[in-house]
Amino acid sequence: MIIAITAFRLPQPITPEEARRIFLGTAPTYQGVPGLLKKHYVLSEDGGTAGGxxxxxxxxxxxxxxxxxxxxxxxxxxxxxxxxxxxxxPVTVDNLAQQVFAPD
Known part of the structure; x- marks a missing residue:
């Protein structure tokens, strides 16, 4: 498996509430993307950097x-x-599913 981390500086810091609203607006774009297992949206504590x-x-x-x-x-x-x-x-621990994944 592959992990990709994206990041970008925002022109102005945003609050977690603003981020949630914005991210929910783009989330449907990522549903059904071939090969994408999960995406976590992220926001820095200062609200100045976002990504996934x-x-x-x-x-x-x-x-x-x-x-x-x-x-x-x-x-x-x-x-x-x-x-x-x-x-x-090479190895992923998923505590929600109570599984360890180690694809060949």
Whole structure:
């Protein structure tokens, strides 16, 4: 599995309530995306940086999302360019499902 972490500075800090409203507005965009297992929206404690932590089946499926069109969408919506960092995730602990995943 692959984890992608996106981040972008906001032009002005926002509150957790504002972030929730904004993120709920974009959440449907990520439903049904091929290979995307989970997305966690994130907001820094000072409200000045936002982004996401994504869990993917594969790097190729992740890269299919982070296109120039996606980058333009983020820049248009939030007024800044995002960064994307990829990590391999050889083992995942899911305490909600009470499982450990270690794909071959």
């Amino acid at each position: 932590v994504y869990l993917w089946n594969s790097r190729a499926e992740a890269e299919a999302l982070y296109t120039e069109a996606w980058r333009a969408f983020v820049a248009d919506k939030y007024g800044t360019d995002p960064t994307v960092t990829f990590f391999d995730s």
